[in-house]
Amino acid sequence: MAKSDPNHVLRRLPIFVGGLGAVLLLVNRLLTPQITDSQARADVLGVILSAVLILIGLIWQQVQPRSPDAVELVGEEGFVLAPDLPDRVKTELAWASHLLLTNTVTRSLVVFYQGKVLLRRGILSTKSEVKPGVILKRVLEKQQPVYLVDLKVYPGRIEFDYLPENTQGVICQPIGNQGALILGANAPRSYTKQDENWIAGIADKLAVTLNEEMTNYN
Structure with missing residues (x-):
């Protein structure tokens, strides 16, 4: 289920304040038996200010950027490592995946290396096999990353059936020349450029470790 926009109250505040001001001006005018020139001028200014606030509120409804709508990904949370991995690789994968899940919008991730799935963590799909599309x-x-900012609009999304079915955004980040880090987000257009740079740095570090440790892994 999509979460409501956390800024919706702020967007509507000028409309509320402007409308309240107009109502109070009207009540004040009705309850005042005799209107002086200075009060009439003040009422005109009050009406103008109320109208401006309402107009600003209406404009905000149209042009103010909205936060991406986040969803609850479908699946069970889990942490699955390939069997018989070297201890150093296990530690590195656990460290990298923890950082990505706790410091970015990533909610599901897969490490695919040398044709094998080394790690699945976060919200997991029922399908574990990765067949590169x-x-x-x-x-x-x-060896160039791809960021699918809003997965549902891409016909190629069907190849990511190893991620939760309602994944909103995907980053495929190469790990050296032998694998990829595949990240699934719970909101479209939610990774920042800083996130992308950070993900690339983590993938580069994984590439060094995996290249050193995985030579004899079967």
């Missing part, structure tokens, strides 16, 4: 293959071949 067009998008992931391009990331692996070109």
Whole structure:
């Protein structure tokens, strides 16, 4: 279920204040038996200010950026490592995945390396196997990240069936030239440029460790 916009009260505040001001001016005018020139001028200014506030509120409803709508991803929370991984690799994967899940909008992640799934963590899909589709293959071949800001609008989203079915955004970040870090977010357009740079740095660190430790892994 999508969460409501946390700024909706702020957006409507000028409309509320402007409307309240107009009502109070009207009540004051009705209850005043004799209107002086100075009071009439003050009432005119009050009406103008109320109208401006209402107009500002209406404009905010249209142009003020809204926070991305977050959803609860479908699936069970879990932490699954491939069997018989070297201890150093287990530690590195646990560290990296914890940082990503607690410091970004990532809610589900997969580490795919040398054709195998080394780690699944966060909200897990019922499907665990990763079959690289067009998008992931391009990331692996070109070693360039791909950020799908709003997954539901991309026809290629069907290849990410190993992520929760209602995943909103996906980053595929290459891990050296042999794998990829696949991150699923619970809100569209939610990764910042700083997040992307940070994810790239973590992937580079994983690449060094995996390249050193995974040579003899079967």
